[in-house]
Amino acid sequence: MKKPNITAVKAVIWLLASIPIARLFWLGFNNDLGANPIEFVEHSTGLWALIFLLLSLTMTPTRLLTGQVWHIQVRRLIGLWMFFYATLHVVTYVWLDFNFLFDVMIDDVLEHPRILVGFAAFLLTIPLAATSNQYMMKKLKSKWKALHKTVYLVAILAVVHFLLLVKKDLTEPLYYTAVLLILFGIRIYYKHKKKPVMNTAQ
Amino acid sequence: MIIVDKSKQNPSEIQPSEITSKAVFDNRRQFIKVAASSGLIAGAALMSLKAKAAKIVGGVTSGDARLVGPGNAPSQPFKALKKGEIYNPRQKLKGVKKTAYGEDLKIDTYKNITTYNNYYEFGTSKSDPAVQARTFQPQPWTISIEGEVKKTKTIGIEDLMKLAPLEERIYRMRCVEAWSMVIPWVGIPLASIIKWAEPTGNAKYVEFVTANDRESMPGVTTPLLDWPYTEGLRMDEAMNPLALIAVGLYGELLPNQNGAPARLVVPWKYGFKGGKSIVKIRFVEKQTQTTWMKSGPSEYGYYANVNPKVSHPRWTQSSERPIGGGLFGGRIKTKMFNGYESEVGHLYAGMDLENNF
Numbered sequence: 272m273k274k275p276n277i278t279a280v281k282a283v284i285w286l287l288a289s290i291p292i293a294r295l296f297w298l299g300f301n302n303d304l305g306a307n308p309i310e311f312v313e314h315s316t317g318l319w320a321l322i323f324l325l326l327s328l329t330m331t332p333t334r335l336l337t338g339q340v341w342h343i344q345v346r347r348l349i350g351l352w353m354f355f356y357a358t359l360h361v362v363t364y365v366w367l368d369f370n371f372l373f374d375v376m377i378d379d380v381l382e383h384p385r386i387l388v389g390f391a392a393f394l395l396t397i398p399l400a401a402t403s404n405q406y407m408m409k410k411l412k413s414k415w416k417a418l419h420k421t422v423y424l425v426a427i428l429a430v431v432h433f434l435l436l437v438k439k440d441l442t443e444p445l446y447y448t449a450v451l452l453i454l455f456g457i458r459i460y461y462k463h464k465k466k467p468v469m470n471t472a473q
Numbered sequence: 474m475i476i477v478d479k480s481k482q483n484p485s486e487i488q489p490s491e492i493t494s495k496a497v498f499d500n501r502r503q504f505i506k507v508a509a510s511s512g513l514i515a516g517a518a519l520m521s522l523k524a525k526a527a528k529i530v531g532g533v534t535s536g537d538a539r540l541v542g543p544g545n546a547p548s549q550p551f552k553a554l555k556k557g558e559i560y561n562p563r564q565k566l567k568g569v570k571k572t573a574y575g576e577d578l579k580i581d582t583y584k585n586i587t588t589y590n591n592y593y594e595f596g597t598s599k600s601d602p603a604v605q606a607r608t609f610q611p612q613p614w615t616i617s618i619e620g621e622v623k624k625t626k627t628i629g630i631e632d633l634m635k636l637a638p639l640e641e642r643i644y645r646m647r648c649v650e651a652w653s654m655v656i657p658w659v660g661i662p663l664a665s666i667i668k669w670a671e672p673t674g675n676a677k678y679v680e681f682v683t684a685n686d687r688e689s690m691p692g693v694t695t696p697l698l699d700w701p702y703t704e705g706l707r708m709d710e711a712m713n714p715l716a717l718i719a720v721g722l723y724g725e726l727l728p729n730q731n732g733a734p735a736r737l738v739v740p741w742k743y744g745f746k747g748g749k750s751i752v753k754i755r756f757v758e759k760q761t762q763t764t765w766m767k768s769g770p771s772e773y774g775y776y777a778n779v780n781p782k783v784s785h786p787r788w789t790q791s792s793e794r795p796i797g798g799g800l801f802g803g804r805i806k807t808k809m810f811n812g813y814e815s816e817v818g819h820l821y822a823g824m825d826l827e828n829n830f
Contacts, residue, residue: 299800305600306581306589307652308800368794370803379789435787438650439697439768440597 274341281348288352291319292359309367316360317389321429323353325450328426332457347403350422354400361393385435392428395421426451550634551726554612562726562733568639569659569724575643578655581797583723586656589796590730591648592749593698594683594690602730609689611733611750620755621676628669630734634720637665641724642717644740646747647779647811651788654796658738659721664712666754672708676756679711680704681737684750702764704737704748705757705775707820715740715816718751741813743777774830778821779811783830 295312298304304311327349334340369376380386399419402408408415430451433444550567554560588603595605614630628636639659647653667679685693685701693700710716717738720727727733732749739746745765765773772786781791792804810817821829 302799304800306585306796307599307794309794309802310652312800367800368804372792372804375789375792375804378791382784383787383789385787438597438787439593442597 277341277344280342280345284345284348284352288323288349288355291315291356309363313360313363313368316356316363317433320353320356320360321433321447323349323356324422324426324429325447325454327353328422328451328454332454335457335461351400351403354396357393357396361390385432388428388435389432392425392432395425395428399425423455549631550639551631553631554610560609560611560726560729560733562722562728564726565724566639566659566721566726569721570638570640572640572642574641575645575655575657578643578645579797580643580657581654585796586654586722587728587730589654591650591744592692592730592732594685594692594700594702594750595730596692597697603728605691606729609686609729609733609750611727611729614734614752616735616751617753618670618756619753620680620757621673622756623671623673626670630720633666633718633735634661636669637661639721640717642738644715644717644738645811646738646740646744647793647807649743649745649773649777649785649788649790651790651793651807652796653793653805653807653811657723658717658719659724659727660717660719660735660738662714663716663718663737664714666718667711670754670756672756675758677708678757678760679706679708680753680755680757680761681706681748681751682753682755683748684752698764699767700764701752702748703761704746704763705761706737706739706746707760709820710739710817713817713820715813741779741810741817743779745773746777776821776826776829778817778826778830779807780809780826780830781807782809783827 295304295315299308299312327346330343330346330349334343365371365376369379380390399422402411402415402418411418430444430448433447434441437444550569552564589599590602591599592602592606595602595609612630615627616630616633617625617627619625639661641657641659643655643657645653646656672679681704683702683704684690687694706716718735719732719738720735722728722731727736729750732747732751735751736749737747737751760775763773763775765777766775779790784790791807793807794804795802808814
């Protein structure tokens with residue numbers, strides 16, 4: 272396969288990734304966010320953060336499955352969009368939902384595993400976003416890779432956060448859990464696959 | 474015909490004679506028009522009898538019950554469906570008495586009340602019921618009265634609406650998911666139905682069993698909850714004047730997604746206590762397991778009283794988000810018993826509400 276123009280691919284990602292936020296603004300200005308607009312924004316930004324998180328985790332499995340490597344170059348961009356939506360998600364919670372009532376919020380975080388798990392996931396993404404540039408990569412060297420492995424933990428916390436939110440019908444969060452498990456499964460499969468087999472496959 | 478009580482007095486202080494005269498006055502033209510063909514003049518006269526009977530229904534002797542029982546009321550509060558006709562809730566209910574309940578509250582829009590619903594029989598998303606319940610037919614409808622009663626019986630929805638004068642009551646509704654609405658219900662006090670049902674001395678609790686129709690309710694085909702959705706109240710809770718069987722909304726018939734044709738409204742409890750589309754009212758001696766108790770015993774209790782001090786594992790209960798506040802509406806503090814403490818607090822005197830959540 273011919274290597275695509277990365278700049279063009281990145282431009283397309285920028286365009287597509289800004290659709291969810293543009294849609295929220297559009298619906299917001301048209302007063303069309305439903306009966307519970309705060310919940311709508313909270314759920315929408317949370318869901319898109321999770322989608323971008325899962326997308327960033329598909330990079331290695333697709334490399335393993337296809338042998339292609341060019342797309343790894345867009346992983347950082349996708350990861351940063353994840354951080355963008357996750358930040359909006361948290362800002363919605365802190366500002367729109369709790370209106371900076373920190374005492375109430377702290378109770379909420381401590382009393383409800385769902386919030387605690389979500390909050391932990393967000394905190395763990397901050398160092399990842401902060402070290403996502405070339406400078407930090409060079410500076411941290413081998414530690415960088417180890418640090419960025421926490422993304423797996425973030426992903427687990429994120430789906431658990433979603434599963435805990437739902438009162439009864441787990442269907443939707445289970446779809447995302449299944450995707451995550453498949454992505455993990457592919458990695459584990461290739462990790463344990465004997466080297467020679469991998470070589471002949473290539 | 475909506476009878477407005479402009480004097481803002483307590484609903485129980487309205488004189489029946491006052492209601493009747495105003496009703497007749499407001500609707501004289503209409504009455505005269507139809508009277509010739511249907512002999513409704515006699516009906517209009519009967520209205521005063523009915524109103525008087527409803528007033529004294531609290532005392533209930535069987536003699537009074539005869540007056541308010543089905544078949545004696547002068548006119549239908551709504552237009553019955555013709556064969557093949559699809560239910561349309563957008564028709565004004567006749568004879569709705571305004572009350573002082575919640576008259577100072579800001580009512581949520583019809584759109585919000587009818588498009589943001591938890592009614593799992595019609596899907597688990599809040600927007601599902603408004604769409605999925607469209608084909609549900611709440612008429613004709615009968616409710617059966619069973620268990621510890623003098624005599625098992627059934628009642629049609631049109632007769633149920635005549636057990637007591639229809640009242641508009643504006644109530645707060647606090648969902649366990651930490652949002653709230655202000656809803657103008659139309660209904661009759663649950664107590665008036667209970668008195669008509671004539672429970673025996675053994676009746677200590679009332680159970681409400683709701684519709685479980687596989688044909689029209691897509692949700693019940695999955696074992697998400699233990700269908701039919703069942704709720705319950707202690708007898709004294711059920712007899713509390715606040716407890717309402719709602720048959721209408723915004724002065725009109727109840728939309729399907731809000732629990733047509735009749736649903737329970739107990740505003741001091743979390744919204745899930747309000748069983749929708751009731752098919753059976755059963756009087757029992759022992760406390761029964763409700764649907765949500767079976768589903769999550771650590772999360773949902775029998776009482777489910779709104780209580781900001783008892784936390785829920787998923788949602789904070791100390792504050793709530795009022796629906797209709799928009800993006801920047803924020804939260805308000807949740808009140809004990811959802812602000813109805815003076816009306817219902819005595820029911821739980823001496824009870825440990827932490828354990829009896």
